[in-house]
Amino acid sequence: MKTSARISLLIMLAFTVFTGGKGSEVGAQAGHEGHGAPQTKKSQDLDMEGLTMDSLQKEGKMVELSPGTVNISPERQQLIGVKIGTVERRRLEKLIRTTGRVDYDEKRLVTISTKIGGWVEDLYVDFTGAYVKKGQPLLTIYSPELVSTQEEYLVALRAREGFMKSPFPEVASSGDSLAESARRRLKLWDISEDQIKALEQSGQPQKTLTLHSPYQGFLLERMVYKGMNVMPGMALFKLADLSVVWIYADIYEYELPLIQLGQVAVVKLTYLPAEIFTGKVIYIYPSLDPKSRTAKVRLEFPNPKGRLKPEMYADVSLKIDLGEKLAVPEGAIIDTGVRQVAFIDKGSGYFEPREVKLGVKVDDHYEVIEGLKPGDRVVTSANFLIDSESSFKEAVGGMAGMDHGSHGK
Numbered sequence: 001m002k003t004s005a006r007i008s009l010l011i012m013l014a015f016t017v018f019t020g021g022k023g024s025e026v027g028a029q030a031g032h033e034g035h036g037a038p039q040t041k042k043s044q045d046l047d048m049e050g051l052t053m054d055s056l057q058k059e060g061k062m063v064e065l066s067p068g069t070v071n072i073s074p075e076r077q078q079l080i081g082v083k084i085g086t087v088e089r090r091r092l093e094k095l096i097r098t099t100g101r102v103d104y105d106e107k108r109l110v111t112i113s114t115k116i117g118g119w120v121e122d123l124y125v126d127f128t129g130a131y132v133k134k135g136q137p138l139l140t141i142y143s144p145e146l147v148s149t150q151e152e153y154l155v156a157l158r159a160r161e162g163f164m165k166s167p168f169p170e171v172a173s174s175g176d177s178l179a180e181s182a183r184r185r186l187k188l189w190d191i192s193e194d195q196i197k198a199l200e201q202s203g204q205p206q207k208t209l210t211l212h213s214p215y216q217g218f219l220l221e222r223m224v225y226k227g228m229n230v231m232p233g234m235a236l237f238k239l240a241d242l243s244v245v246w247i248y249a250d251i252y253e254y255e256l257p258l259i260q261l262g263q264v265a266v267v268k269l270t271y272l273p274a275e276i277f278t279g280k281v282i283y284i285y286p287s288l289d290p291k292s293r294t295a296k297v298r299l300e301f302p303n304p305k306g307r308l309k310p311e312m313y314a315d316v317s318l319k320i321d322l323g324e325k326l327a328v329p330e331g332a333i334i335d336t337g338v339r340q341v342a343f344i345d346k347g348s349g350y351f352e353p354r355e356v357k358l359g360v361k362v363d364d365h366y367e368v369i370e371g372l373k374p375g376d377r378v379v380t381s382a383n384f385l386i387d388s389e390s391s392f393k394e395a396v397g398g399m400a401g402m403d404h405g406s407h408g409k
Contacts, residue, residue: 068390069352077349083381084345085329087372092322092362094258100249100267100299100316102308108241110215114230116189118143121208123226125219125237132239134216140208141230146189150205153182157200217241242310245303247279249316250294258320258360259284265299267314269307277301277308281318327365328372331380333358334387343386345377353390 072082118141125138132138156179186196191209199206217239224236247267251259259281267277279301288295299316301308308314333356334341340358343351356371372378379386 066352066354069346069350070386070389071349072351072386072389073349077382080382080385082379082386083331084377085332085380087326087328087368087376087378088374089324090327090365092325092327092360092365092367094320094322094360094362096251096255096258096318096320098249098251098316098318100247100314102310102312102314103246103248104240104242104310105244105246105300108217108244109220110217110239110241111235112138112211112213112215112237112239113233113235114141114211115232116141116143116146116209117231118146118209118229120224120226120228120230123224125213126222126226128219128222130219132213132215132217132219132237134213136213138211138213138237139224140210142208146209147205147207149182149185149189150199153179153186153196153199154203154205156182211236213237213239215239215241240310242303242306242308245301245308245310246282247299247301247308247314247316249297249299250289250292251297253288253293253295256284256295258322259297259318263318263320265301266317266319267299267301267308268317269312269314272307275307277303277314322360322362322367325359326368326372326374327362328356328358328368328378329380330361330364330366332378332383333366334383341387342372343379343383343390344372345379351379351386351390353387 072080120139121142122140123138125132125136160179183196189209190211192212195206195210218241219237220240221238222236223234223238224230230236247265249265261281261284263281265279265281267279269275269277279299281297282300283298285296285298328342332342334343339355341353342356344354346352354371357369359367359369361367
């Protein structure tokens with residue numbers, strides 16, 4: 001019994017700094033209770049400040065108060081710097097910032113190979129990094145097989161002229177078949193229509209075949225050299241079209257629910273701080289990095305001027321429009337690690353603790369899931385001091401109940 005009274009006295013003395021002297025009065029009261037003395041008027045006044053009071057009269061109505069509600073005079077509110085904010089519906093936009101790495105668009109990587117065997121006589125694109133236009137000559141190949149097929153085609157053309165003079169339709173049509181068969185073989189070797197026409201006009205087979213690029217892009221790899229013997233199907237060049245590039249960005253696990261396909265992404269480069277590049281999210285990878293707890297997101301960016309270069313690092317920003325949500329100022333929330341609490345201004349100097357459930361944090365506001373409603377006035381400054389007094393009063397109220405129980409025994 002005496003031990004409980006001493007503990008109450010020590011807590012009341014510690015609270016004297018905040019209450020402006022009332023702690024000593026409460027301590028004295030606790031001491032009197034320890035000797036079985038009746039409650040004094042000071043004790044009743046303390047109850048009126050929120051220790052045991054369950055309701056207050058406001059505008060002629062009784063307003064129920066939650067446990068832990070405290071009463072602070074206007075003078076003390078000004079002294080400790082109490083500020084009030086309002087819970088309201090507002091448009092929330094979440095900005096996610098991360099670092100990205102520029103890479104090739106895999107759909108725009110191509111390998112150029114030959115469909116005919118032979119020896120490389122001339123090489124027109126001979127260093128990596130060179131820009132190759134579509135239709136540009138790459139190399140010439142000497143191929144005995146190519147020469148014989150051209151000769152077959154020329155023979156078939158001459159034979160067709162003779163067969164056409166035959167009175168028999170079957171013979172006349174066979175000439176067309178032979179010529180068309182030889183022509184088809186040339187086409188399968190990627191001999192262009194212009195080259196075939198030149199062959200028909202000259203009547204002389206060409207010793208070499210000029211291989212033209214079917215794509216445009218920068219030369220990443222060159223696997224052929226002048227004088228090399230090449231075989232059908234052998235890879236000769238690897239090109240990359242950089243008119244569109246990919247950027248890989250790492251997104252934290254807790255931000256992933258906000259990322260959607262098609263969202264707009266903005267990129268800035270350190271060497272071009274004044275220029276902004278705009279792209280979009282095209283793929284979200286299905287797994288996380290176990291060490292960083294991030295998921296990789298693929299972004300696609302137009303790159304007509306080639307300023308986004310593979311292996312560059314870039315600052316990536318994604319602005320997520322969350323729509324209109326009920327929001328509370330960040331300063332109104334006290335996170336205990338177990339729960340999140342806001343203090344509601346009930347008027348007449350009363351502040352009631354309210355447990356809340358929050359959603360995403362956007363700038364200096366939290367999305368409110370439950371616990372608050374539009375128009376609620378919440379403490380946004382000095383709420384930690386109010387929380388200390390609220391916790392203290394709840395503790396003292398509990399001790400007072402224990403002491404009364406001991407007296408009853």
